[in-house]
Amino acid sequence: MTTGTPPPTAPRRSHARTFVPLCVAAWLVLEIWLLTLVADVAGGLTVLALLVGGAVLGGVVIKRAGRRAFRSLTETLQQQQTGEGPAAGVGSPGTGTGSKGNGFLMLGGLLLMLPGLISDVAGMVLLVPPVRSMLGRYAERSVESRMRAAAPGSLGDAFQQARIHRPDGKVVQGEVIRQDGTPPRSYEDEGPRPPLTP
Numbered sequence: 001m002t003t004g005t006p007p008p009t010a011p012r013r014s015h016a017r018t019f020v021p022l023c024v025a026a027w028l029v030l031e032i033w034l035l036t037l038v039a040d041v042a043g044g045l046t047v048l049a050l051l052v053g054g055a056v057l058g059g060v061v062i063k064r065a066g067r068r069a070f071r072s073l074t075e076t077l078q079q080q081q082t083g084e085g086p087a088a089g090v091g092s093p094g095t096g097t098g099s100k101g102n103g104f105l106m107l108g109g110l111l112l113m114l115p116g117l118i119s120d121v122a123g124m125v126l127l128v129p130p131v132r133s134m135l136g137r138y139a140e141r142s143v144e145s146r147m148r149a150a151a152p153g154s155l156g157d158a159f160q161q162a163r164i165h166r167p168d169g170k171v172v173q174g175e176v177i178r179q180d181g182t183p184p185r186s187y188e189d190e191g192p193r194p195p196l197t198p
Contacts, residue, residue: 031116038117054120058112061127065105072102104132 039047108126111119125131 027118031118034117035115050117050120051115054112054123055115058109058114058123061109061112061123062106065102065109068105069102104135108132 035047038050104126108123111123111126114120114123126135
């Protein structure tokens with residue numbers, strides 16, 4: 001017996017799920033090939049020294065970035081408790097000294113700790129402050145554009161709504177019930193609402 005409904009189709013596999021494993025496999029093959037090439041030219045002890053040095057430097061970088069992130073978090077919490085505004089230079093955009101630069105600094109340290117020459121070069125590039133600030137600005141613009149384009153009810157919409165509410169983070173959920181019997185206003189056609197002010 002047949003019905004008019006089409007059979008369910010399998011969900012399409014995303015491009016990222018297809019290409020990411022291929023890229024990782026190509027990266028591993030290239031890393032192994034470069035390590036054997038350098039070992040043939042400079043010797044196995046040189047390759048071992050490069051790998052150990054990269055791991056030690058990566059550990060130092062991650063430890064330093066973690067301390068900076070913890071210090072920045074502590075200062076932010078202290079400022080919120082005392083009611084002061086943000087201190088000058090702490091976490092300000094483009095400086096690379098706040099929490100924005102710490103993520104890329106930790107990523108650079110992690111890439112240095114991974115065994116391989118390509119990951120070491122990428123990690124060293126991320127240690128350069130102008131590169132980190134440029135990547136931070138690009139990531140911030142990308143996240144903001146995706147949040148603006150987010151559909152209602154999605155995770156990006158939830159982040160956008162969280163940014164709109166009061167700075168102290170207090171949000172009171174509720175429903176307005178009118179006693180006079182008039183229907184409630186619909187805000188869907190009016191566009192985005194202005195942020196609440198304390």
